[in-house]
Amino acid sequence: xxxxxIQVLVDAVxxxxxxxxxxxGIGLIFGVMRLINFAHAQLIMIAGxxxxxxxxxxxxxxxxxxxxxxxxxxxxxxxTAFRPLRGADPATLLIASFAVSFFIxxxxxxxxxxxxxxxxxLSALARQVxxxxxxxxxxxxxxxxxxxxxxxxxxxxxxxxxxxxxMRAAAENFRMAEVxxxxxxxxxxxxxxxxxxxxxxVACLFVAQTGLVQPRMGxxxxxIAFVGTVIGGLGSLPGAAFGGFLVGVATILLQAxxxxxxxxxxxxxxxxxxxxxxxxxxxxxxxxxxLKERI
Amino acid sequence: xTDHSDKPSGDSxxxxxxxxxxxxxxxxxxxxxxxxxxxxxxxxxGPNGAGKTSLLSAIAGIVRPSAGTVEVSGRPLAGLALSxxxxxxxxxxxxxxxxxxxxxxxxxxxxxxxxxRDASVAADIDRVFADFPILGERRDQPAGQLSGGEQQMxxxxxxxxxxxxxxxxDEPSLGLAPTIVDKVYELLGQxxxxxVALLVVEQNAARAFALADRACVxxxxxxxxxxxxxxxxxxxxxxxxxxxxAMTPTAGAA
Numbered sequence: 001x002x003x004x005x006i007q008v009l010v011d012a013v014x015x016x017x018x019x020x021x022x023x024x025g026i027g028l029i030f031g032v033m034r035l036i037n038f039a040h041a042q043l044i045m046i047a048g049x050x051x052x053x054x055x056x057x058x059x060x061x062x063x064x065x066x067x068x069x070x071x072x073x074x075x076x077x078x079x080t081a082f083r084p085l086r087g088a089d090p091a092t093l094l095i096a097s098f099a100v101s102f103f104i105x106x107x108x109x110x111x112x113x114x115x116x117x118x119x120x121x122l123s124a125l126a127r128q129v130x131x132x133x134x135x136x137x138x139x140x141x142x143x144x145x146x147x148x149x150x151x152x153x154x155x156x157x158x159x160x161x162x163x164x165x166x167m168r169a170a171a172e173n174f175r176m177a178e179v180x181x182x183x184x185x186x187x188x189x190x191x192x193x194x195x196x197x198x199x200x201x202v203a204c205l206f207v208a209q210t211g212l213v214q215p216r217m218g219x220x221x222x223x224i225a226f227v228g229t230v231i232g233g234l235g236s237l238p239g240a241a242f243g244g245f246l247v248g249v250a251t252i253l254l255q256a257x258x259x260x261x262x263x264x265x266x267x268x269x270x271x272x273x274x275x276x277x278x279x280x281x282x283x284x285x286x287x288x289x290x291l292k293e294r295i
Numbered sequence: 296x297t298d299h300s301d302k303p304s305g306d307s308x309x310x311x312x313x314x315x316x317x318x319x320x321x322x323x324x325x326x327x328x329x330x331x332x333x334x335x336x337x338x339x340x341g342p343n344g345a346g347k348t349s350l351l352s353a354i355a356g357i358v359r360p361s362a363g364t365v366e367v368s369g370r371p372l373a374g375l376a377l378s379x380x381x382x383x384x385x386x387x388x389x390x391x392x393x394x395x396x397x398x399x400x401x402x403x404x405x406x407x408x409x410x411x412r413d414a415s416v417a418a419d420i421d422r423v424f425a426d427f428p429i430l431g432e433r434r435d436q437p438a439g440q441l442s443g444g445e446q447q448m449x450x451x452x453x454x455x456x457x458x459x460x461x462x463x464x465d466e467p468s469l470g471l472a473p474t475i476v477d478k479v480y481e482l483l484g485q486x487x488x489x490x491v492a493l494l495v496v497e498q499n500a501a502r503a504f505a506l507a508d509r510a511c512v513x514x515x516x517x518x519x520x521x522x523x524x525x526x527x528x529x530x531x532x533x534x535x536x537x538x539x540x541a542m543t544p545t546a547g548a549a
Binding site for chain 1: 355357376377378379380381382387389395396397405410453457
């Protein structure tokens with residue numbers, strides 16, 4: 001019984017970690033640009049296809065390919081689609097982000113077809129390990145470890161580097177940051193690059209778990225993670241990560257705790273919980289300080 | 296528009312010519328000429344909605360003028376990215392101070408030195424802490440926890456860390472207790488003594504006049520009076536110009 005509870009918990013935390021990384025990627029871009037980047041799903045997707053392309057050679061090459069692919073696509077999207085729209089109102093940005101997302105997804109379907117493809121990536125991690133008498137999947141432990149490392153690394157970057165400081169300033173008051181001489185292009189491109197990196201990590205872990213790559217992958221993750229950033233507090237990075245984590249954990253716990261006949265309504269319960277959180281705390285659990293765009 | 300420019304003392308640092316700022320159909324600044332000499336202190340006073348903030352925002356590069364030019368040391372600002380204006384030696388302390396409330400006092404100051412690549416930034420920040428011990432004590436606290444007066448000192452210190460040739464301040468006394476305003480203006484006096492030019496926008500005309508070499512009264516987007524603060528203070532049209540009634544007698548006082 002105890003062992004089962006720990007298994008569920010580890011499962012919940014590992015899924016929570018994936019959502020936290022996804023939500024952090026979305027939150028970073030929202031922070032500096034007030035843009036909800038639904039094309040984050042396509043960053044995950046492109047990284048997935050990079051894994052498909054290289055996994056036969058070596059796992060390291062596949063991971064590297066995923067990172068390079070997602071970061072390059074993130075920078076390309078920023079340069080071609082979002083930079084010309086800098087300062088546009090949030091509705092325009094939102095529609096543009098949907099457009100970019102659909103465009104890349106449909107282009108990919110045209111190029112490679114919509115059928116899922118099997119990927120035998122990091123299958124060595126699929127085996128069970130026994131820790132203190134509890135059997136756990138190694139991949140889940142790796143997922144937790146990678147999530148923690150990336151969350152800590154992102155926090156370190158934001159707190160301890162000059163560029164991180166500039167990003168935090170830009171997230172709080174973009175215009176004032178520019179008045180002080182902070183270069184908008186550099187800060188925003190960095191945010192996109194980091195979001196690409198996080199998407200690549202999520203893609204690698206997700207592909208290893210599911211063993212599948214397809215053009216629509218990432219969408220479900222991004223929508224749920226976006227819900228996480230909203231309940232965490234839009235514009236607040238700790239809020240985004242925490243909200244994403246909570247939503248991921250809640251998904252698994254609902255799956256485990258709901259009576260079997262109600263499990264198909266898991267998402268309905270999840271969104272009900274989200275609605276309740278937003279009624280009680282409309283600003284989110286960890287609200288952002290002053291979402292100011294102009295002086 | 297009428298020529299309200301007047302002689303700068305010393306070399307011209309900033310030169311504004313025929314500046315017009317429009318928001319949609321509304322012209323907030325309707326043709327302003329202004330020259331600021333190196334080390335000169337200029338006050339712009341006038342009622343709410345006179346266009347003072349728009350003028351400052353145009354000089355700082357935050358809003359694009361619809362017409363007219365802004366030059367710094369003979370070099371036009373048009374076409375420069377907003378983040379490059381401070382690199383021309385122009386620093387702005389906007390209305391409401393706009394410190395980064397979630398960042399620490401120290402981080403706010405480090406951001407002020409963004410354009411600098413020299414090694415003396417840390418020493419300059421230490422000097423800020425020596426001059427304002429309260430900022431030193433709270434260097435690791437979020438700046439949002441400071442009082443209004445402390446935030447204003449931080450905003451000015453932050454702007455000064457870019458080593459500007461011109462410091463522009465929008466309503467530096469707004470919302471502060473009179474004793475704090477004394478301190479702010481004492482600090483501005485010290486900054487002026489260092490040879491930094493000042494452009495101060497104020498509703499509190501008396502304070503700004505005490506500091507300034509020259510003053511301009513702005514109303515409805517234009518300078519209605521310019522001169523030394525003494526000249527303007529004595530001018531019988533001052534009240535009318537200040538409150539904007541001189542422009543359109545039918546409109547009544549603001």
